[in-house]
Amino acid sequence: MKLNIAVLAGDGIGPEIIAEALKSVQAVCTKFNHELTYKEALVGACAIDATGNPYPEETHSLCMQSDAVLFGAIGSPFYDNNPSAKVRPEQGLLAMRKKLGLFANIRPVTTFPSLLHKSPLRSELIEGADFMCIRELTGGMYFGRPQGRSEDGDTAYDTCVYTREEIDRIVRLAYGYAQKRRKKLTVVDKANVLATSRLWRQVSQEISAEYPDVETEYMFVDNAAMRLIQWPKSFDVMVTENMFGDILTDEASVITGSLGMLPSASVGIHTSVFEPIHGSYPQAAGKNIANPLATILSAALMFEYAFDLKEEGKLIREAVAASMDAGVVTEDISEKGKAYSTSAVGDWVASYIKNK
Amino acid sequence: MKLNIAVLAGDGIGPEIIAEALKSVQAVCTKFNHELTYKEALVGACAIDATGNPYPEETHSLCMQSDAVLFGAIGSPFYDNNPSAKVRPEQGLLAMRKKLGLFANIRPVTTFPSLLHKSPLRSELIEGADFMCIRELTGGMYFGRPQGRSEDGDTAYDTCVYTREEIDRIVRLAYGYAQKRRKKLTVVDKANVLATSRLWRQVSQEISAEYPDVETEYMFVDNAAMRLIQWPKSFDVMVTENMFGDILTDEASVITGSLGMLPSASVGIHTSVFEPIHGSYPQAAGKNIANPLATILSAALMFEYAFDLKEEGKLIREAVAASMDAGVVTEDISEKGKAYSTSAVGDWVASYIKNK
Numbered sequence: 001m002k003l004n005i006a007v008l009a010g011d012g013i014g015p016e017i018i019a020e021a022l023k024s025v026q027a028v029c030t031k032f033n034h035e036l037t038y039k040e041a042l043v044g045a046c047a048i049d050a051t052g053n054p055y056p057e058e059t060h061s062l063c064m065q066s067d068a069v070l071f072g073a074i075g076s077p078f079y080d081n082n083p084s085a086k087v088r089p090e091q092g093l094l095a096m097r098k099k100l101g102l103f104a105n106i107r108p109v110t111t112f113p114s115l116l117h118k119s120p121l122r123s124e125l126i127e128g129a130d131f132m133c134i135r136e137l138t139g140g141m142y143f144g145r146p147q148g149r150s151e152d153g154d155t156a157y158d159t160c161v162y163t164r165e166e167i168d169r170i171v172r173l174a175y176g177y178a179q180k181r182r183k184k185l186t187v188v189d190k191a192n193v194l195a196t197s198r199l200w201r202q203v204s205q206e207i208s209a210e211y212p213d214v215e216t217e218y219m220f221v222d223n224a225a226m227r228l229i230q231w232p233k234s235f236d237v238m239v240t241e242n243m244f245g246d247i248l249t250d251e252a253s254v255i256t257g258s259l260g261m262l263p264s265a266s267v268g269i270h271t272s273v274f275e276p277i278h279g280s281y282p283q284a285a286g287k288n289i290a291n292p293l294a295t296i297l298s299a300a301l302m303f304e305y306a307f308d309l310k311e312e313g314k315l316i317r318e319a320v321a322a323s324m325d326a327g328v329v330t331e332d333i334s335e336k337g338k339a340y341s342t343s344a345v346g347d348w349v350a351s352y353i354k355n356k
Numbered sequence: 357m358k359l360n361i362a363v364l365a366g367d368g369i370g371p372e373i374i375a376e377a378l379k380s381v382q383a384v385c386t387k388f389n390h391e392l393t394y395k396e397a398l399v400g401a402c403a404i405d406a407t408g409n410p411y412p413e414e415t416h417s418l419c420m421q422s423d424a425v426l427f428g429a430i431g432s433p434f435y436d437n438n439p440s441a442k443v444r445p446e447q448g449l450l451a452m453r454k455k456l457g458l459f460a461n462i463r464p465v466t467t468f469p470s471l472l473h474k475s476p477l478r479s480e481l482i483e484g485a486d487f488m489c490i491r492e493l494t495g496g497m498y499f500g501r502p503q504g505r506s507e508d509g510d511t512a513y514d515t516c517v518y519t520r521e522e523i524d525r526i527v528r529l530a531y532g533y534a535q536k537r538r539k540k541l542t543v544v545d546k547a548n549v550l551a552t553s554r555l556w557r558q559v560s561q562e563i564s565a566e567y568p569d570v571e572t573e574y575m576f577v578d579n580a581a582m583r584l585i586q587w588p589k590s591f592d593v594m595v596t597e598n599m600f601g602d603i604l605t606d607e608a609s610v611i612t613g614s615l616g617m618l619p620s621a622s623v624g625i626h627t628s629v630f631e632p633i634h635g636s637y638p639q640a641a642g643k644n645i646a647n648p649l650a651t652i653l654s655a656a657l658m659f660e661y662a663f664d665l666k667e668e669g670k671l672i673r674e675a676v677a678a679s680m681d682a683g684v685v686t687e688d689i690s691e692k693g694k695a696y697s698t699s700a701v702g703d704w705v706a707s708y709i710k711n712k
């Protein structure tokens with residue numbers, strides 16, 4: 001099979017973790033006889049520095065021509081310390097989501113037995129938790145208009161908008177995943193307060209009739225924020241709108257204690273983007289200490305979701321598990337004094353794939 | 357001193373927990389020679405049943421004439437199971453907030469050593485956590501207009517609006533609390549995406565100059581959702597807008613493991629409302645098993661915040677601590693087989709106050 005991917009390393013540790021993920025991608029392609037073509041492009045702070053635009057037109061057209069995008073991370077201390085800078089790395093991320101039509105961000109939340117002790121939750125609560133957060137990514141308050149200020153500057157406003165179509169497509173996607181998993185869908189909204197949430201609930205109630213094999217649960221967002229901590233194992237697939245999803249998916253990712261291990265997929269109309277959940281971690285940039293496993297696992301998702309190559313994804317996952325079993329991991333998850341470098345971990349995983 | 361309060365018991369366990377709180381209020385008034393007058397009125401599902409309105413005009417005028425409102429809880433299974441009922445208990449709550457101008461909801465989050473094992477977090481993370489969440493309560497998406505549907509019903513919209521004035525008054529309130537505490541204020545927003553958040557950040561940055569003794573920290577809401585779990589002790593006072601506050605304050609309340617113990621105060625233009633954080637818990641209604649301590653502690657806040665009667669509040673708090681030390685507590689927090697009833701706990705606390 002021909003695999004044509006765009007590689008957007010971004011800022012901070014982005015280039016280092018992407019380099020390691022590419023080693024595994026290449027190893028898998030060699031093993032399974034796929035023909036890999038990939039091109040790199042700029043996004044985020046490095047793109048602003050080079051072109052003034054955090055998501056340059058060139059980068060966008062490369063993504064549009066690709067079957068999948070492997071993405072590192074964006075953000076830099078300069079912008080963190082200058083919150084009012086006019087052009088910001090985040091704008092590149094939002095522009096990319098909108099222009100590529102990346103309407104669904106999918107985050108599988110899993111735990112790793114060897115990392116349970118890193119979870120802020122008591123082990124018995126989190127052990128075995130295994131669910132999936134699906135966040136709407138191109139609607140809601142992130143893109144609703146009007147947004148801005150009154151003339152005197154003393155009143156600000158944002159608009160949350162959702163259409164039946166936007167809700168319909170993501171709720172169906174969520175039901176599809178629920179059917180392949182434990183057949184439970186939690187629709188999270190604030191229907192007791194918001195008109196958009198009432199449309200979410202109405203549309204998902206209508207659709208639920210078409211998926212009688214899936215149990216549908218409706219939950220208010222404040223309750224979901226509590227339940228994630230009190231009883232994470234009660235979730236299978238959760239679907240929610242953009243802003244609630246921003247908050248809940250981040251909450252969901254820290255309860256596992258394995259933030260450096262979690263991949264994500266953003267499914268789009270034109271292409272799909274695969275990236276680790278964690279940020280650009282500028283303090284670690286250039287030190288060869290960042291954990292590449294979330295990015296390598298994002299590559300596994302890419303094989304599965306973008307190319308429907310299940311065996312390939314499975315082998316990458318197996319290689320990552322093996323590296324953890326062997327203790328070949330970076331300092332964030334290693335035993336004291338037994339840390340490997342970013343590239344040592346990446347090499348180990350790629351050579352496991354090769355030699356399998 | 358003359359204390360003139362309105363008592364709104366509401367639904368479910370509301371009447372039972374309010375009855376116990378009133379015993380302590382009366383005991384304190386007797387002890388300190390305050391003249392207590394109180395009147396009861398309907399709110400929530402019981403008000404809909406009796407009058408068709410979840411916040412009847414009569415209830416509102418009683419609140420307007422009172423120096424403080426002691427509030428139980430609202431909500432009933434009938435409405436939970438009929439999410440599309442036109443008139444709903446929550447509307448009464450929202451109407452009350454708006455009409456009384458209750459612009460700030462204040463939730464002190466504290467832990468109880470004897471309840472640490474009930475927390476979903478590892479004890480070392482939560483032990484000693486002591487912070488305060490201040491949530492804006494009469495603005496944002498809860499009340500912003502336009503809100504509704506397009507003519508064909510297929511598009512829904514909500515509006516988030518904030519004015520400089522609304523932000524200014526609550527941020528100043530938050531700084532005031534921070535000054536009396538550990539002098540740290542965390543302003544939570546989503547200024548990298550929302551225009552309203554950028555106004556929040558701008559106004560609070562301006563105000564911060566007037567409070568040089570307080571360290572101000574700005575945090576994105578997704579980051580705050582993670583930090584509450586990873587490092588709750590890093591917070592002193594947190595202030596945020598209505599919807600983010602709804603989610604974060606509920607998240608903050610479960611990490612302590614003592615949801616049944618947490619009081620809140622809603623500070624208003626016309627009066628203030630004091631209520632437990634927990635809900636109406638309909639399954640427990642009428643069984644004399646509900647934990648009255650959060651409501652009793654809400655009465656303590658009432659003495660302190662509404663009447664500036666610090667000694668009175670302190671004595672109530674001391675009585676509650678003593679009941680816990682003595683093991684006179686309800687089943688949700690008791691040792692196995694050693695539970696007391698709602699009224700037994702209420703009697704014990706009131707008589708502690710009397711005999712002190």
Ligand SMILES: CC(C)[C@H](C(=O)O)[C@@H](O)C(=O)O
Nearest residue numbers: 090091093094246548549578
């Ligand atoms: C950087 C920011 C705009 C972004 C978001 O809010 O979507 C981030 O928090 C995320 O979740 O990817």
Ligand SMILES: CC(C)[C@H](C(=O)O)[C@@H](O)C(=O)O
Nearest residue numbers: 192193222446447449450602
């Ligand atoms: C019942 C609901 C409208 C309310 C809110 O969202 O404010 C509740 O969740 C709360 O926090 O008091």
